[in-house]
Amino acid sequence: MIRSPFHIPELVEEIGAYLEQEDLARCARVCKSWHEGLIPLLYRNVRYDDHSRNMKSFWNTTQRYSRHIRSFTVSANFFPKVEELLGPECRYVTALALGPQDFVDQPLECHARLRSFVTHNPSIRTLQIDLRRHLSSSFFQEDNILRYIPALTNLAILDDRYPYSAGPKSNGAFEAILECGSQLESLTYQVFWGGSSDSLNNRGLNQEDDSKTIQTWPRLTSLTISGYEGYREIEFVKRCPNLKQLKAFFKKPNCFKVLHQMAQHYLSGHPSRLEHLEIMHLQGQQTKAALEELLRVCARPHAGLKTFRIHSSCMYETTFKTLLTYHANSLETLAAIGSKWANPFDLCLLFSMCPRLKSFEGVVDGCQLWFQDLVHFPWVCNDLRTLRLTICQNDSSFTKYQAVSPRNTADEHQRVVSTQRQFWRKLGMLKNLELLDILMITRDPSLKKMLSIVHEDLDHICGLKRLREIRILPGEDFMSNDVKEELQLRRPGLCIHYV
């Protein structure tokens, strides 16, 4: 008899937690004790959709085990009669997901069934409503379903403007959220393809007097909002002084108000708990000022932002410097996404100021790769795992550099060679690097040559024990075949992509 964890029922359950449904279903047929242990896991997540809804025998079996269901998803154009489908035992669901289809068949009836389902499952904490394929805007207008979910703490509503004529379908959702906001811990309200700014949605809000004390939502720590202008979403921010995570994606530049509103909490003396800030599609001077103000006031003596993600077009030099001044010690992830840039990052500054940085993604100036300034600064950034660089060439600094360096070809060649070594040698100091991804937007051949790998560089690269992948684009002259062969010999698992 083999002694193994597979002979101990409690361990079979532990192991089952790592198995997908198909494997669980197979394992449940091994023997009685496995069956007993794995059935609750097998029926934990159940999905009712166009594919599964007609599998009568499946639902018959599921009914027997419906007390094990914890997460239930309905993705069909009507809400099923759950009582009939799953029996009275389905009472312990904690997460419900709806959509993206509309309840086109008997919408009123469907809403009544949905209401009855949520009242039978009082432990629902997580609700996601996807309205993106809805054709009518009646979901929240019929009835505020949130009222019937007393334990609700995580809410996500996704919406879009399709069909365009109709606008978003979440009319009424905003008011419904305001009603239950104080019990939420996380809220996502996203309107894709731009949101509505029509007067209907603003009605009633403009009259709200700021001096009137509004009820705050102290439990809410994670807020994700996206849309067009953010007029209404500001109301959420106003109520959430304790946010740890704020993600805001808006089309129109005047939503700097969201940032301004967040800063107001801290300016009025509220201690900041912000750790994760993600801002997309914000442009313009006002935004820049509001963002920098927020970065200043949300800083704390021994803690600050861990994650900062932004669209690269709004990453200005002053924004970057403000970020580093106030958050360099806590920053773990910094990403400027996109290839349009307001300003390239100063890589030397970053590497000499952020000791905890684990992941960086952004546009840098080609000249940065000389790492000249690092001679003067200590290199503190030793824990970097992911490095994604888009390399541009900033003309002004390039000429500046050329002006101080001799321009005859022999020296030029010498410079390129020494730079090359410098780049890979410096990179060799990032002992924990796992992924290196470089995209070059430059026609300058010397820059490309600079990054190419020669035999002498291999020691630095092979010294990076955790490196899994290198991507260089475009990388025609990245390395010669014999260098590649040697690298593959020395580091067999390493993926190298270059075209």
Place this chain on the structure above:
Amino acid sequence: MKVTLESSDGQVFTVDKEVAELSVIIKEMLVIEQANQDHPIPLLNVGAVELAKVIEYCEHHRNDPTIDDDEDYDSRKKPIEMDDWDKQFTIVNKEMMFELILAANSMQVKPLLHLGCRYAADIVKRMSPTEIRDLFQIDDDFTPEEQDKIEWEKQWTKL
């Protein structure tokens, strides 16, 4: 502060208290037997070889943040990036790994238990019930009626 542990075959190990406390069982024992720390803590189900390996694991992970067991239940299915040390640690034969899982279970070293269970789950992935029974010498103890019933569980593979 140091703590001494005794394996089932009588070997004694001395480790830092905070290392030993990665085991929920030892942590609880230390609270109860605060006054009586001169005697080694007996671990009746854990052999010396496994105990040495468990201690090696705990030494390496002594500073890891504790994880809440129930909170991340549904995230367990996702593949994770194992770090090099853990990868190296799991390069042992199947029998040794099984012993380690049993040891981690009896000592309640949660992160090691999770690591081991993930490893064990990989073994049974894509295996048929018959293959699993043969591999682990498990008897098929379903009655014919139950056999009929559990046939329905096959449907999951079609979903």
